[in-house]
Amino acid sequence: MKEKLLDNLEHVLTFVGILLLTFLISFLVNKFFKRQIRKSTEVMNTDPTNYQFLRHLVIALIYIVGTSIAIYTMPKLRLLATSLLAGAGVLAVAVGFASQHALSNIISGIFIVIFKPFRINDRLNVGGRMGMVEDISLRHTVIRDFENRRIIIPNSIISQEIITNSDYGDDKICKWIDIGISYDSDIELAKSIIKSEILNHPLHIDPRTEAKKNNGEELAPVKVVQLAESSVILRGWAWAKDSADSFKMGCDLFESIKLRFDKEGIEIPFPHKTIVHKERVTTKK
Structure with missing residues (x-):
């Protein structure tokens, strides 16, 4: 009886030890991959996508292998696993139907990492x-x-x-600065203000190639793009190195252009409503 208890205790300790070792290995591997990801992004300035996906895949495999070994060391659990595998025909069909979505997600994740949309x-x-x-x-x-x-x-x-x-292939972003002015305002003055504010912004970049510069392509052009119901819509083309700078630059430009328009007397129209109030006239009989 004593030998049986010692034998069971040995199996339990082995089972627990393998599980703890599995957790330790997964922790160290996870830490290693996080360090590699940080190094690739901050120091080497490379794409960390492969490291990130591989980290999840390797950790999942470590847990599967470690748990399987731990189960195999326990005789009773080993017999249970063997009996389950013996009747795995029906179980495989059930698991197959249940895991379709999970398998689809894994395959889609692999394709995302390979083709990198x-x-x-x-x-x-x-x-x-x-x-x-x-x-x-x-x-x-x-x-x-x-x-x-x-x-x-x-x-x-x-x-x-x-x-x-926004970052696929080329990080540069063209930010459209669309502003409406009244039909009575000076269009050329408004265009020159928009262009001046774009060119003077510190986040604005020159996206033109040497060939485009030699061909005389304009930097930060401003055009009339629409004659709306109550305004003339002007559009300025402002370029930034990425979408984050594009957002900041757009916010700054809308504010600075509005202030310049106020100073130069350029009107930005807004809707007006005319309300007609009619009184009902009643006649006395």
């Missing part, structure tokens, strides 16, 4: 949801929006969506 730190617009890609796991993609909330989208869904990627 987006990467970690890319700024996306997915079905009207805008934010920056924070993580790509085996199951889902995590997007952090500009209010610091996390949008979690399954990989199988995001791989089927039409995505606007």
Whole structure:
């Protein structure tokens, strides 16, 4: 009896030890990959997407292998696992139906990492949801929006969506500065103010190639793009190095142009409503 208890205790301790070793290895591997990701992004300035996805994949494999070995060391659990595998025909069908979505997400995640329609730190617009890609796991993609909330989208869904990627291939962004002025305002003066404010902004860049410069392509052109119901719509083309600078520059330009318009007497029209009040005239009989 005593030998049996000691034998069971030995198996239990081995089981617990393997599980603890599995957790330790996964912790160290996770720490290693995080260090590599930080090094690749901050020091080497490379894409961390592969490291991030591989980190999730390796940790998942470590847990699967470690748990399997731990179960195999316990005779009773080994017999249970063997009996389950013996009747795995029906179980495999049930698990197959239940895991279709999970498998679809994993395969979609692998395709995302291979073909890279987006990467970690890319700024996306997915079905009207805008934010920056924070993580790509085996199951889902995590997007952090500009209010610091996390949008979690399954990989199988995001791989089927039409995505606007602001950082795909070329990070430069053209910011349209659309402003309406009244029909009585001086169009040429308004255009010169918009262009001057764009060119003087510190975040504005020159996107032209040498060939375009030699051909005389204008930097920061301003054009009339629409004759609206109560205003003339002017558009200035302002370029920034990425979408973050583009947003900041746009906010600054709308404010500085408004202040210049006020100083120069350029009117920005706003809707007017005319209310006609009619009194009912009653006749006395």
